[in-house]
Amino acid sequence: MxxxxxxxxxxxxxxxxxxxxxxxxxxxxxxxxxxxxxxxxxxxxxxxxxxxxxxxxxxxxxxxxxxxxxxxxxxxxxGAVAAPQEKRVEEEVAHTQAGAAPVVERQPVQDQAPAVRKALTETGIEASDVQGTGRGGRITKEDVVNHQTVAPATTPLSVAVGERIEKRVPMTRLRKRVAERLLSATQQTAMLTTFNEVNMKPIMDLRQQYKDVFEKRHGVRLGFMSFFVKAVTEALKRYPAVNASIDGDDIVYHGFYDIGVAVSSERGLVVPILRDTDRMSYSEVESNIRGYAAKARDGKLSIEEMSGGTFTITNGGTFGSLLSTPILNQPQTGILGMHKIQERPMAVNGEVVILPMMYLALSYDHRMIDGKEAVGFLVTVKELLEEPAKLILDL
CATH class of the missing domain: 2.40.50.100 (RNA polymerase II/Efflux pump adaptor protein, barrel-sandwich hybrid domain)
Structure with a gap:
């Protein structure tokens, strides 16, 4: 049954x-x-x-x-089912003992499972050319894939200038949803981006000095993201409009700080949420981010872990981006873009000094946030990162 x-x-x-x-x-x-x-x-x-x-x-x-x-x-x-390969071998042995050569049945394409018919159609492979390993000699999707690997059936679209191959695949639901949200953000918000730059040397020196002790004590590496998350959290306290969202004709001011951290995965961009970052320690921030990154790679993030959020941080510097304009993650009204740390000559007290600098980009919804607030927010983040003692001592 x-x-x-x-x-x-x-x-x-x-x-x-x-x-x-x-x-x-x-x-x-x-x-x-x-x-x-x-x-x-x-x-x-x-x-x-x-x-x-x-x-x-x-x-x-x-x-x-x-x-x-x-x-x-x-x-x-x-119920127990005999393995297809074993059953096929048993049938072949019985057939051979009866005095005949082993025969492998080749099923017509119309008799195949829907997924197999689809795979045969997309690859252009004939069902009669595929060795079936399924029950009763039926062809499985894996048989089609394996056959294509051994003897590709893709035909060049043009041979005028050599082999020119096109591959058409349907967009995944996640990719389509990301595209819809990004397009909606550009069309339905008054999005503007303001820029600044931050000297990363103080944080890099602090991290170099304490990274071994930190990892030994907390069991997790000390990265840059925990400093950015804590700096953003403090700046959001000072500029609550950046932590708000728009709901129809209403402005919703959030009394908590749930920061999304954009993570790239094979299926697309996902944004897991760090809840109540004002209550989290640096080690908790680092541990949660690394845990989310591992889940994103394995496709194990839950819907609850990606729902909500009052602000987002995205790090294009991971892929070498020097400057970009991040797109809002609606209904949030602000997103901070981190970038590659690049050594550049800077003027310090009248002298030229080589410093590790990073461009920061804050995209914001101008319907909700005025330019003064946006610039003030970004300058606050910059100052807290350049003087991490103030950040740690809550000054």
């Missing part, structure tokens, strides 16, 4: 999802708690696991299909 496999219950902020990948096909043996499918939402990728040992008997939703919360996506049958 088969049971229904349903999509997870989505949070209220997530309307639907898309079937990203079927890891198992109909008839393949599946172990309990093994991942059978990935569902991609606007914010995270959710895994669907097998409720017991068994096999899929029907895939209701194909890759690329939209699914709603708790919607049926497949039919599952519990």
């Amino acid at each position: 088969s049971t229904e496999i349903k999509a997870p219950v989505f949070p209220e902020s997530v309307a639907d999802g898309t079937i990203a990948t079927w890891h198992k096909q109909v008839g393949e043996p599946i172990a309990r708690d093994e991942v059978i499918c990935d569902i991609e939402t606007d914010k995270v990728v959710l895994e669907v696991v097998a409720p017991a040992d068994g096999q899929l008997v029907q895939i209701v939703k194909d890759e690329g299909d939209t699914v709603l919360s708790s919607e049926v996506i497949a039919q599952f049958e519990a």
Whole structure:
């Protein structure tokens, strides 16, 4: 008797999802708690696991299909299943013993699973050319991928100036959602960016002096982000408009400091939130950021960890950017852009000195924040970073 496999219950902020990948096909043996499918939402990728040992008997939703919360996506049958490869070998042995050569069945393309038909169509590979390893000699998606690796079927679009290949792939839901939010921010806000620069030498000297003791005491490396998070938190206290958001015709002033830290992942840009940064120690900031970065790489960030936030920090310097204009993360009204630390000649007390400098960029919604407040906020961040003693001593 088969049971229904349903999509997870989505949070209220997530309307639907898309079937990203079927890891198992109909008839393949599946172990309990093994991942059978990935569902991609606007914010995270959710895994669907097998409720017991068994096999899929029907895939209701194909890759690329939209699914709603708790919607049926497949039919599952519990029970022990012989491994496809073992069963095929047994059939071949029995056939050989009967005096005939082993025969491998080749299923017509129309008889294949939806994901397999899609893979065959996209690659241009004929079903008859693929060695099936699935149940009864059926072709799996992995068979198509493996065949393409051994004998690529991609045809050059033009040979006039050599091989010119194009690859068309659908945009992921996360990438589409990021694009929509960025476009909305540029169209629906009066976004403006102001710049300043900060001398990073005081923080670099402090970090060099105490990094070993800090790591030994707290079990985490002392980076630059904790200084920026604490400096931004203090500046937000002094300029509450930068920590506010616009909701329709209302201004919402937040009495807490939840700072989002933009993290790049293979699936796109994600922004996990550090909650109540005014109550966090430097080691807690560093530990949380590193934990979020690891989760982002593995696609394990939860929706709750990326929801909310009153201000955002993004670090383009990680990739070598010297200067940029970050785009607002609505409904927030401010975002700080960090950049590459670059040694430059600077005038100090009438003398030219080589110093490690960083450009800072504050993008803000001019509907909410006046230029005076924006510049004051950024100057405060600069001063606190250049005199970290004031930051640590709360001066």
